[in-house]
Amino acid sequence: MQARIRTATIAGMAMAVLAAVGVPTILTPPAHAAQVITDVAYAPAQPAGSRGHLLDLYLPSTGITPRPLLIWHTGSAWSSDDGKAGADAIANIFTPLGFAVAGVSVRSSAQAIFPAQVHDIKAAIRYLRANAATYQLDPNRFAIMGDSSGGWLTEMATLSGGVAALEGTVGTTGVSSAVQAGLAFYGPTDFLQMNAQNLPTGGLDHDSPASPESLLVGCPIQTCPATVAQANPMTYADGDDPPLMFLHGQADFLVPHGQSVLLYNRIKARCGEATFISVPGADHMMSQVMDPARHGTQTVRTTADCTETVSTGTLNPTWANFATFLRGGLKMGTSCEVSYATGAWNGAFNGSVTVRNTGTTPVDDWTVRWTWPGNQQITTAWNAAVTQAGAQVTARDAGHNAYIGPGSSQSFGFSATATGTNGAPAQFALNNTVCTRVLS
Numbered sequence: 001m002q003a004r005i006r007t008a009t010i011a012g013m014a015m016a017v018l019a020a021v022g023v024p025t026i027l028t029p030p031a032h033a034a035q036v037i038t039d040v041a042y043a044p045a046q047p048a049g050s051r052g053h054l055l056d057l058y059l060p061s062t063g064i065t066p067r068p069l070l071i072w073h074t075g076s077a078w079s080s081d082d083g084k085a086g087a088d089a090i091a092n093i094f095t096p097l098g099f100a101v102a103g104v105s106v107r108s109s110a111q112a113i114f115p116a117q118v119h120d121i122k123a124a125i126r127y128l129r130a131n132a133a134t135y136q137l138d139p140n141r142f143a144i145m146g147d148s149s150g151g152w153l154t155e156m157a158t159l160s161g162g163v164a165a166l167e168g169t170v171g172t173t174g175v176s177s178a179v180q181a182g183l184a185f186y187g188p189t190d191f192l193q194m195n196a197q198n199l200p201t202g203g204l205d206h207d208s209p210a211s212p213e214s215l216l217v218g219c220p221i222q223t224c225p226a227t228v229a230q231a232n233p234m235t236y237a238d239g240d241d242p243p244l245m246f247l248h249g250q251a252d253f254l255v256p257h258g259q260s261v262l263l264y265n266r267i268k269a270r271c272g273e274a275t276f277i278s279v280p281g282a283d284h285m286m287s288q289v290m291d292p293a294r295h296g297t298q299t300v301r302t303t304a305d306c307t308e309t310v311s312t313g314t315l316n317p318t319w320a321n322f323a324t325f326l327r328g329g330l331k332m333g334t335s336c337e338v339s340y341a342t343g344a345w346n347g348a349f350n351g352s353v354t355v356r357n358t359g360t361t362p363v364d365d366w367t368v369r370w371t372w373p374g375n376q377q378i379t380t381a382w383n384a385a386v387t388q389a390g391a392q393v394t395a396r397d398a399g400h401n402a403y404i405g406p407g408s409s410q411s412f413g414f415s416a417t418a419t420g421t422n423g424a425p426a427q428f429a430l431n432n433t434v435c436t437r438v439l440s
Helices: 011-019 087-097 116-130 149-159 191-197 212-217 225-230 258-269 319-329
Strands: 034-041 054-060 067-073 100-104 137-147 181-185 244-249 274-279 299-304 307-312 336-345 348-357 367-371 375-382 384-389 392-397 409-419 428-430 436-439
Touching: 034 087, 054 087, 054 116, 067 087, 067 116, 067 149, 067 319, 087 100, 087 319, 100 116, 116 137, 116 149, 137 149, 137 319, 149 181, 149 244, 181 319, 191 212, 191 225, 191 258, 212 225, 244 258, 258 274, 258 299, 336 428, 348 428, 375 384, 384 409, 392 409
Parallel strands: 067 100, 067 137, 137 181, 181 244, 244 274, 336 436
Antiparallel strands: 034 054, 054 100, 274 299, 299 307, 336 348, 348 409, 367 392, 367 428, 375 409, 384 392
């Protein structure tokens, strides 16, 4: 259902509309096997009995460990303390790709005003990083994603890493709350400009004392510009931020499309790294922003190192492309090729593996995995830590060779025994991405 509200004199009505256009309306992938841990308290409940300090974890049953983590928060106009709802649908997409997924809730604006919500998401990130070994998470590969007010929270977390004033003292402290990549859907940025950016047909009255934005910051937004500036993700953008992708529909009735235009221009001006996908005709729903019928019409603006590219119809908003973006931001690699060679003697052989990064982003820390087609058994290895469980082999970088730049390669070798035929593995995967095989 496409929301159409002409006034916002009643805050509850506005919040209900924003809460009604969340993720579950468009995500219907098949269920998968994953371990689910629900209602993990990353901090004590505040107030007692509330849900704003809980998270759910979805851990994949396959893939390499430690796992990259994708944090999800569902938007609600800051009206709900159950933002972890909807993470199961996200997990259905990303756990088969080897990602762990955490659905994280934060306090509602009725329970605590800004910056409590940012304090909460940072506390959740710190908790997950402090307990990374327990859940087999990679503490250096955390990404965050959300829609609407969850998009705002994603942008705040992505751009404000290291900002002491936004850390707070909720839950676990003394651990980094930084993320390495962010992906946001139609998030608000500069609240003070929202009314001026409304569609010609109308929109919410964001300046109202009862608007979601005013309730978030605890004052009518036009009366407290300093506080509103602190709640603006643009305030924290600089050239050291991790990569951020954000999407916005040009017909968004609830959060004006111009909010993302402002954010992109600020990141570009500060030589940050961003990809902005602007979708004509799409309203405030993921089903419209990602609608295949609109593919090929979107404008894609990308900025990095003070250089901008603009195109039309490229980088369709699909889950496959989002996963590629996240893998690149997390330095996992997006495409690769492997060459494999052996030299055999008397029931034993030496093997060499060269993996080349054919993507446009670097790989930092790598794992190469393959499965033997016969009865081969690794005995020793060099330039990699190689382990074998049954027919499956896992080779991890040796530290000194962990980095593979775009177009570059790293090699490692091993000795093994073999009985019967000594066929080559059918495929190799770099950080869960299947590589093109180059015959040697």
